[in-house]
Amino acid sequence: MIRFEGVHKWFKKLHVLNDIHLHVKQNETVVVCGPSGSGKSTLIRTINRLEPIDQGKLVVDGFDLTDRSFDINKLRAEIGFVFQQFNLYPHLTALKNITLAPIKVRGMARKEAEDLATALLERVGLAEKRNVYPAQLSGGQQQRVAIARGLAMKPKIMLFDEPTSALDPEMIGEVLAVMRHLAHTGMTLVVVTHEMGFAREVADRVVFMDHGAILEEATPDEFFLNPQHDRAKQFLKQILTPMHCEM
Amino acid sequence: MLKYEFDWSVVTSGQYYDWIVSGLYLTIQLSAVSIVLAFLLGLLIAVMRMSSVKPVKWIAHGYLEFFRNTPLLVQIFFWYFGSYKILPQSVNDWLNSTNFEFAAAVIALTIYTSAFIAEDIRSGVLSIPKEQMEASRSGGFSYLRSMQYIILPQAVRITIPPLIGQFLNLTKNSSLAMTIGVAELTYQARQVEAYTFKGFEAFTAATLVYVALSIIITALVTLYSKKVLHRTG
Numbered sequence: 001m002i003r004f005e006g007v008h009k010w011f012k013k014l015h016v017l018n019d020i021h022l023h024v025k026q027n028e029t030v031v032v033c034g035p036s037g038s039g040k041s042t043l044i045r046t047i048n049r050l051e052p053i054d055q056g057k058l059v060v061d062g063f064d065l066t067d068r069s070f071d072i073n074k075l076r077a078e079i080g081f082v083f084q085q086f087n088l089y090p091h092l093t094a095l096k097n098i099t100l101a102p103i104k105v106r107g108m109a110r111k112e113a114e115d116l117a118t119a120l121l122e123r124v125g126l127a128e129k130r131n132v133y134p135a136q137l138s139g140g141q142q143q144r145v146a147i148a149r150g151l152a153m154k155p156k157i158m159l160f161d162e163p164t165s166a167l168d169p170e171m172i173g174e175v176l177a178v179m180r181h182l183a184h185t186g187m188t189l190v191v192v193t194h195e196m197g198f199a200r201e202v203a204d205r206v207v208f209m210d211h212g213a214i215l216e217e218a219t220p221d222e223f224f225l226n227p228q229h230d231r232a233k234q235f236l237k238q239i240l241t242p243m244h245c246e247m
Numbered sequence: 248m249l250k251y252e253f254d255w256s257v258v259t260s261g262q263y264y265d266w267i268v269s270g271l272y273l274t275i276q277l278s279a280v281s282i283v284l285a286f287l288l289g290l291l292i293a294v295m296r297m298s299s300v301k302p303v304k305w306i307a308h309g310y311l312e313f314f315r316n317t318p319l320l321v322q323i324f325f326w327y328f329g330s331y332k333i334l335p336q337s338v339n340d341w342l343n344s345t346n347f348e349f350a351a352a353v354i355a356l357t358i359y360t361s362a363f364i365a366e367d368i369r370s371g372v373l374s375i376p377k378e379q380m381e382a383s384r385s386g387g388f389s390y391l392r393s394m395q396y397i398i399l400p401q402a403v404r405i406t407i408p409p410l411i412g413q414f415l416n417l418t419k420n421s422s423l424a425m426t427i428g429v430a431e432l433t434y435q436a437r438q439v440e441a442y443t444f445k446g447f448e449a450f451t452a453a454t455l456v457y458v459a460l461s462i463i464i465t466a467l468v469t470l471y472s473k474k475v476l477h478r479t480g
Contacts, residue, residue, distance in 0.1 A: 048385055077387030087382035091401050091477070101386040104396060133477065153387065 001026045001157060001188050002047055007056035009042060009212075016042045017053070018212040026156075029189040031199040031220075034209035035235060040192045043209065044161050047190065048079045061156055077105050080150025084162040086142040088134040094121065094145045095130040098152045106153065113152070120148035124178050140171025147178055158182060160191040196239060200224055208232045254445055258452040263439045267449075270435030271456055277349065277431055278418040278460075281356040285417060286410070288357060289364030290403075294394055296369055307365070314362040320423055322359055327351040327427040352424035360417045367409040371402035400476075407472045414468065415461050422457075432456060 002024040009017035016039045024030050032040045045051040046058060049065050049072055058065040063075050088097050098117035102108040108116075121127050124144040134142055143163055150158055160179065164172040176198050183189055183202045193199065199206050199220055206223040208216040208231075215229045227233045257263045295307035314322070327348065331339045342350070375398055383393035403410070425434035436453035440446040 050381055050385065073384075073387050073389050076385055079385070081382075081385035083378065083382065085378060087376075087378045089379065089382070089397055089401075091404060100396060101388065104392060105387040149386070 001028075001061060002190070003057075003059045005057040005059075007046065007053050007058055009046065009051065009054050016212050017046070020056070020214060022207065022214060022217070024188065024190060026188055027186040028204045029183040029191065029202055030205050030207060031203040032190065032192045032207045032209060033194060033196070033199060033235075034215075038209040039212040040209050041161050042212075044159050044190055044192050047157070047159055048076050048081055050081075073105070077101070077153055078156045080147075080153060080155040080158040082143070082146050082150055082158065082160045082163045084165050086134070086139070086146045086166070088142055088146055088149070090134050093131050093133055094126065094137070097134070097145060098149045101149070102152050116152055117148070120151055121145070123181075124148050125174070138171060139167045140174045143167065143171075143175045144178055147175070147182075151182075155187075157188045157190070160189065160193065162192050162194070164193065164195055194239060196224070196236075208235065210235075251447070253448065254443075255448055257439065257443050257445045258448050263443060263449075266435040266438055267432070267452055267456070270430060270432035270453075271460075273349075273430055274418070274421055274432040274456075274460070277352055277356070277421045277424060277429065278414075278464075281353050281360065281417055281421065282414050284353065284357040285360040285364055285413075288361035289368055290399060292361060292365035293368040293372065294391075294399075296365060297372060311362050311365060314358055315366075319355065319359045319420055320426065323352060323355040323423055323427060326354045348424070348427050348429045351427060352421070352429050356417055356421060356424075359420070360413055363416075364410065364413050367406050367413065368399070368402055371406035372398055374405055375401050404472065404476050407468065407476075411465050411468050414464055418460060418464060419457060 002022070004020045004022040007017055007020040008015070018039075020043065022030075032043060034040050042051055046053050046065070047060055053066065061075060061078055063070055088094075089100070092100065095114065095117050098120060099110070099113040102113040102116065103110055118127065118130060121130055124147060126141060126144055126148075129137060129141060129145070134145070137145065147158075147163075163179070164175050167175065172195065176195060179189070179191065179198070180202050191198070191203075201220075203220050206216075206218060206220050207214055208223065208227075208229070210231050216223060216227060216232050218228075223232070224236065227236055258267055292307050292310055295303050296311065298304050298307070330351070331342065334342070372394075379397055379401065380393055383397040384390070388396065421431060422433035424431055425437065428434075430438075432453055436449040439449040439452075443449070
């Protein structure tokens with residue numbers, strides 16, 4: 001579904017992606033973790049070409065992203081993207097945030113799109129918030145609407161870029177619950193997160209990055225119980241202090 | 248000591264009152280048509296100005312510099328006295344059969360004001376976080392569709408206060424149309440003064456009508472932005 005082959009990217013002189021090789025299969029959930037500045041957000045943003053790559057090959061759903069001749073909007077319509085800061089459209093109600101792309105990009109009838117949005121809002125537990133503006137929602141609620149917005153396009157892939165990092169602790173659970181449910185429905189997911197409990201429970205594979213390179217790629221059990229790389233051991237030790245007891 | 252007999256009846260009843268009212272109607276028509284057109288043209292120029300296509304950007308930039316930096320009165324004279332010299336005879340015949348004074352005034356007011364509106368809207372767009380564009384592009388919207396559905400609606404909401412200022416300027420600037428014979432409010436007040444020598448009354452009436460008109464425009468736009476656009480504050 002997603003295949004990185006020797007991908008490199010630079011921001012000026014900073015080597016943000018260094019020889020990335022990664023294959024995400026259909027229906028798989030891959031969690032990407034690593035210290036901040038390790039390139040994990042850049043990695044996930046290359047998948048829908050929010051960040052173009054400089055070298056190597058990246059194929060997503062059969063499209064070669066270095067090929068400039070195909071319509072990127074077609075591919076993006078198949079990929080849901082959930083941001084750390086939610087990025088809901090503040091001038092639209094929750095319902096309209098969800099129906100806008102299905103109606104305008106997919107050409108779906110308004111009634112059909114609204115039924116779909118209502119069903120999705122129910123699924124993320126926000127049926128009663130359909131006519132509310134984003135500013136009136138809590139962070140956790142906004143993020144759940146953002147997930148529903150992504151799902152409304154019936155995407156083949158969902159990308160999550162630190163979806164819980166901007167949330168108050170008590171709201172993290174409700175967002176993770178929605179993502180957990182998605183993983184179980186067989187959606188292809190790539191998740192950048194520090195939620196190691198989620199990684200351990202839901203991920204098929206965990207990818208550990210540092211300084212733009214993938215240092216480790218393993219099943220959750222292998223990664224958490226027997227990390228190979230020193231940097232990964234150190235990272236896990238820091239992040240799994242007793243403060244973070246969701247393990 | 249000045250001896251001046253105030254006679255407010257010249258502007259509150261009779262033929263001169265009718266002149267003032269007909270002037271008001273024309274001012275409203277002139278302003279309303281020009282406000283709508285200037286806003287739409289301003290949106291277009293703003294988007295062109297931010298385009299990544301260089302020639303498009305340059306055209307918009309040239310348009311802005313040109314029309315913001317020349318006096319409105321010169322532009323009105325240009326469209327009215329200048330443009331027909333370069334147009335074909337058939338077009339001129341048609342223009343003369345229509346209300347060309349009105350059309351020339353609308354063209355000048357629209358183009359002049361659109362240049363200012365475009366810059367206001369552009370500054371509104373620049374204040375929208377770039378993540379909004381990322382979110383809409385991720386949703387499969389093209390750049391222009393993102394502008395249309397996500398960025399510009401937000402930018403316009405932010406731009407409401409300066410936009411009201413531009414609408415008021417346009418309405419007041421419409422008085423310059425009297426110079427090419429559009430019988431709007433100022434023209435009619437001048438007429439009343441010429442016929443009655445009651446200049447104080449005539450222009451006081453015109454002044455009060457402009458004030459009322461400005462307050463109404465401000466109230467309508469504010470109401471629209473609150474009730475329909477759900478703008479807060």
